[in-house]
Amino acid sequence: MVLLEISVNGKGCRVLVDATTSLLTVLREQLHITGPKIGCETGDCGACSVLIDGKLRRACLTNAMSVNGSEITTVEGIGGSGGLHALQKSFYEHHASQCGYCTPGMIVASKALLDNNPTPTELEIKEALSGNLCRCASYVNIIKAVKSAALKTSNGGGEP
Amino acid sequence: MKKRGKGLAVAFYPTGMGGGGDFTNAIVKIKPDGTADLIIGTVELGQGACTVLPQMAAEILGIEYEQVKFINDNTDSCPICFGSFASRVTYFAGNAVIKAATNARQKLFEIAAPDLGAAPEDLEAVDGTIRVKNSPEKALPIGQVATKGLYEKHEFVVGTGSFGRPRSFPDPETGACDPLATLAWASVQIEVEVDTETGVVTVIDSRSVYDVGKAINPEMAKLQVEGGAIMGMSWATLENLYPFYPSPKFQPRSLGQYMIATTMDIPHIETTMVECPSPVGPWGAKGIGEMTANPPSPAVVNAVHDAIGVWITDIPITPEKVLRALEEKEKAGN
Amino acid sequence: MLNETFHAPGDLSQACSLISDLGEKAIIIAGGTDLMVRFNRHRVNRNVALVYVGKLGLNFIKEEQDHIVIGACANLADITASALVQKKIPLLARACSQMASPAIRNAATLGGNLGTNARNADGVAALMALGAVVVTASTGGEIRMPIEAFVTTPKKEKLANGGIVKQFEVPCLTADERWAWEKLRQRQGDSRSILSVSLRTKMAGNICKSMRLVLGSMAAHPFVSKTAAELLEGKYISSELIDQAAKEILSETDPGTDSRASAWYRAKAAQVLIRRVLSQLV
Numbered sequence: 220m221v222l223l224e225i226s227v228n229g230k231g232c233r234v235l236v237d238a239t240t241s242l243l244t245v246l247r248e249q250l251h252i253t254g255p256k257i258g259c260e261t262g263d264c265g266a267c268s269v270l271i272d273g274k275l276r277r278a279c280l281t282n283a284m285s286v287n288g289s290e291i292t293t294v295e296g297i298g299g300s301g302g303l304h305a306l307q308k309s310f311y312e313h314h315a316s317q318c319g320y321c322t323p324g325m326i327v328a329s330k331a332l333l334d335n336n337p338t339p340t341e342l343e344i345k346e347a348l349s350g351n352l353c354r355c356a357s358y359v360n361i362i363k364a365v366k367s368a369a370l371k372t373s374n375g376g377g378e379p
Numbered sequence: 380m381k382k383r384g385k386g387l388a389v390a391f392y393p394t395g396m397g398g399g400g401d402f403t404n405a406i407v408k409i410k411p412d413g414t415a416d417l418i419i420g421t422v423e424l425g426q427g428a429c430t431v432l433p434q435m436a437a438e439i440l441g442i443e444y445e446q447v448k449f450i451n452d453n454t455d456s457c458p459i460c461f462g463s464f465a466s467r468v469t470y471f472a473g474n475a476v477i478k479a480a481t482n483a484r485q486k487l488f489e490i491a492a493p494d495l496g497a498a499p500e501d502l503e504a505v506d507g508t509i510r511v512k513n514s515p516e517k518a519l520p521i522g523q524v525a526t527k528g529l530y531e532k533h534e535f536v537v538g539t540g541s542f543g544r545p546r547s548f549p550d551p552e553t554g555a556c557d558p559l560a561t562l563a564w565a566s567v568q569i570e571v572e573v574d575t576e577t578g579v580v581t582v583i584d585s586r587s588v589y590d591v592g593k594a595i596n597p598e599m600a601k602l603q604v605e606g607g608a609i610m611g612m613s614w615a616t617l618e619n620l621y622p623f624y625p626s627p628k629f630q631p632r633s634l635g636q637y638m639i640a641t642t643m644d645i646p647h648i649e650t651t652m653v654e655c656p657s658p659v660g661p662w663g664a665k666g667i668g669e670m671t672a673n674p675p676s677p678a679v680v681n682a683v684h685d686a687i688g689v690w691i692t693d694i695p696i697t698p699e700k701v702l703r704a705l706e707e708k709e710k711a712g713n
Numbered sequence: 714m715l716n717e718t719f720h721a722p723g724d725l726s727q728a729c730s731l732i733s734d735l736g737e738k739a740i741i742i743a744g745g746t747d748l749m750v751r752f753n754r755h756r757v758n759r760n761v762a763l764v765y766v767g768k769l770g771l772n773f774i775k776e777e778q779d780h781i782v783i784g785a786c787a788n789l790a791d792i793t794a795s796a797l798v799q800k801k802i803p804l805l806a807r808a809c810s811q812m813a814s815p816a817i818r819n820a821a822t823l824g825g826n827l828g829t830n831a832r833n834a835d836g837v838a839a840l841m842a843l844g845a846v847v848v849t850a851s852t853g854g855e856i857r858m859p860i861e862a863f864v865t866t867p868k869k870e871k872l873a874n875g876g877i878v879k880q881f882e883v884p885c886l887t888a889d890e891r892w893a894w895e896k897l898r899q900r901q902g903d904s905r906s907i908l909s910v911s912l913r914t915k916m917a918g919n920i921c922k923s924m925r926l927v928l929g930s931m932a933a934h935p936f937v938s939k940t941a942a943e944l945l946e947g948k949y950i951s952s953e954l955i956d957q958a959a960k961e962i963l964s965e966t967d968p969g970t971d972s973r974a975s976a977w978y979r980a981k982a983a984q985v986l987i988r989r990v991l992s993q994l995v
Contacts, residue, residue, distance in 0.1 A: 221718075221719045237717055238717035238718055238719035238761070238762075238763050239717055239752040239759065239761065239763065240752075241749055241752070241753060258634070259633060259634045259635075260750070260753040260754070261633045261634065261635055261750050261753070262635070262746055262749075262750065262813075262816075262817055263633060263634035263635040263903070264634050265814070265816065268816060274790075274819045275815055275816045275819055276816050276819055276820055277746070277816050277817065277820070279749065279753060280744075280745055280746045280749040280750065280817070280820065281745060281749070281820065282742055282745045282748075282749055282752075282763070282765070284719045284721070284763070284765065285721075285742065285745060285765050285767055287721070314598045314599060314602050317425045317426070317427070317599075317602060317603070317606060318424065318425020319425065320425075328815070328816070331815075344642070345642040345643050345645075345902075346642075346643065346815070346902075347815055348641075348642045349641045349642050349643045349814055349815070349901075349902030349903050350641075350813070350814020350815055350816050350817065350902070350903045351641075351642075351814075352634065352639060352641065354610075354639065355425055355602075355606045356605070356606040356607075356608075356609035356610050356613070356640065356645075357602055357605070357606055358609060358640075358642050358645050359602075359605045359609075359645070359648055360602055360605070361642075362642065576985040577897060577982050577985050577986075578978075578981075578982075579897070617899060617900055619972075622972050623970075623975070628970075629970065629971055629972040630972070631972050635905070636972045636973075638899045638900050638904065640900065641900060641901070641902030641903055642902055643900070643901035643902030643903075644900045644901050644902060698897075698974070698978060698982070699974065699975055699977070699978040702978065702981055
């Protein structure tokens with residue numbers, strides 16, 4: 220076991236982990252942060268998407284110790300005490316989920332996009348979300364939701 | 380060379396078990412604060428049961444959707460539902476919920492009748508109140524009525540409902556039977572672009588028209604149709620459980636090998652809803668869950684034929700199947 | 714019983730001696746996008762020592778004389794976004810931009826793409842077309858080797874004393890050079906190559922002065938086509954010659970069958986892609 224020190228959604232965490240453990244296992248099973256979902260554990264579905272030092276990553280393919288000292292943001296850290304984030308409101312308003320399993324990953328991937336590109340085109344939204352599978356195939360509304368959130372936040376709509 | 384083609388497919392789809400025999404039970408319980416519990420064994424697997432069933436109970440009880448709590452967390456203690464399959468929930472569970480809610484409402488009418496000075500059959504449930512038809516000023520909040528029933532009259536304000544279809548066995552002489560409950564209808568048009576050199580088929584346009592009887596929740600019904608349109612085209616062009624059928628070789632073992640459509644693979648999508656009510660569905664509703672994945676693939680097959688003049692009738696239409704079919708066509712000299 | 718250790722050396726020489734000391738137990742991890750799949754599935758002997766190479770400062774992308782030098786730990790997203798790569802060796806930016814999905818590209822490294830030693834490694838194919846040199850480092854010093862030699866050399870020889878890949882040196886495109894990249898994949902978002910064809914060439918009008926044409930997924934490794942160079946260099950590129958090249962280059966290939974496509978399909982499609990990349994030159 221090795222000592223891992225990370226900050227998750229602004230809170231410092233110290234845990235003992237196995238050297239080959241994934242960040243996803245640490246988040247869910249040791250820190251009980253269950254927003255990132257276990258989908259495939261092969262990096263193909265995107266349900267475990269998180270931000271590591273602001274960059275979109277797969278928690279399942281991230282060796283936990285390799286991000287020692289990093290800042291992790293999960294869907295729980297988006298919005299949070301300030302209420303729903305503009306993206307979350309927009310997903311809600313646009314019916315952008317059916318079963319909801321992909322939604323945490325979709326929100327995180329969309330956040331990563333808008334942080335770098337506040338006014339994406341439809342193609343840029345599609346590219347940014349191309350690694351996040353939705354088996355209910357709610358893609359049409361998901362894309363609409365991201366577009367609408369982008370319009371609101373880029374017009375100074377008050378991002379929490 | 381890139382060639383385009385259009386294809387059409389139509390579909391109809393029944394609801395529930397073919398031949399009948401399935402049912403759903405529901406309990407609606409009114410609480411002293413005027414809200415309701417809907418207790419039902421129906422499983423929510425993302426299709427929207429926990430949205431549309433409370434919506435239906437709220438409609439009957441004259442309260443808001445948010446005031447109905449959907450309780451399905453223990454399928455042992457909840458009333459039996461045959462299951463979330465065969466697009467049956469809105470129709471079977473919906474009818475059961477309507478019956479249970481109507482039943483509970485009748486109890487509210489009976490409790491409120493003496494205080495309102497009217498017969499139970501002259502009352503209605505509107506805007507969170509029980510009131511006299513045509514005399515809206517004579518009204519009592521539902522919470523007050525329920526409280527009176529529970530605390531003074533010791534009347535448990537609860538309604539139960541069951542909805543099912545009897546088994547229909549075929550007549551041994553003629554085969555005649557009544558196997559189907561409600562039929563939803565659909566027509567889907569797909570446009571594809573086929574690269575005749577690489578064999579790649581790209582779905583570029585998808586237009587769906589669905590007769591849903593009555594869309595209980597129009598946004599969710601539309602989303603389900605759009606999801607089905609994408610699943611169907613994904614099935615028709617990408618999803619391959621046996622890449623070398625009948626050989627089991629190279630069967631996909633992960634989501635990295637089993638291809639489903641991503642955001643980058645979806646065509647332009649248009650959806651139109653038609654509401655031609657079912658005489659037996661809740662407010663005319665039919666079931667459209669499963670059928671939405673069905674017509675896109677035959678429409679893709681037809682569109683590919685329109686584009687390159689060959690029939691590829693086993694899906695998915697992989698680039699290899701397209702190239703082999705085109706070679707056959709060339710050999711045959713047409 | 715797990716007997717795992719984790720090491721995160723802070724510089725290259727420290728990493729090299731650590732790997733040398735750990736011997737067979739050492740497993741080098743960078744982005745983790747391939748290795749973690751194996752760990753997640755519990756397929757790996759857990760008596761391992763992970764050596765994380767992400768803190769060695771090997772994520773640079775810089776210009777040195779007429780070369781772009783890319784650290785082995787530069788990730789695919791950074792390479793795609795690099796103005797230097799886009800300007801001087803755009804073929805690599807294009808290839809990296811179409812690999813996997815955005816989240817994977819933020820983690821997966823160019824060194825890892827070489828390390829997985831896959832038939833369909835797009836990054837390796839692009840580096841090969843560009844004529845890149847691989848630099849490895851170990852306790853015994855540095856070794857430089859053209860990437861096409863690297864992929865076919867046994868591990869014991871190219872990474873003696875348990876060395877690691879340090880960097881890639883890629884000659885910048887000159888004003889009279891051109892490039893092309895074509896790749897077939899099963900779907901448009903997040904999918905691995907069925908095959909790729911890329912090239913770097915020098916043209917004088919329609920006359921081909923030099924030709925490095927690389928096929929990916931058409932043999933055990935991406936490879937530089939000898940036939941393409943022999944057939945096309947010094948010639949006027951006509952559509953007849955392109956057709957001839959597409960057919961003859963096939964004799965060098967040994968396409969395999971997998972879940973993405975059959976060998977039959979790869980052979981057919983390779984000819985199409987070869988024609989497409991060559992047609993861009995005339």
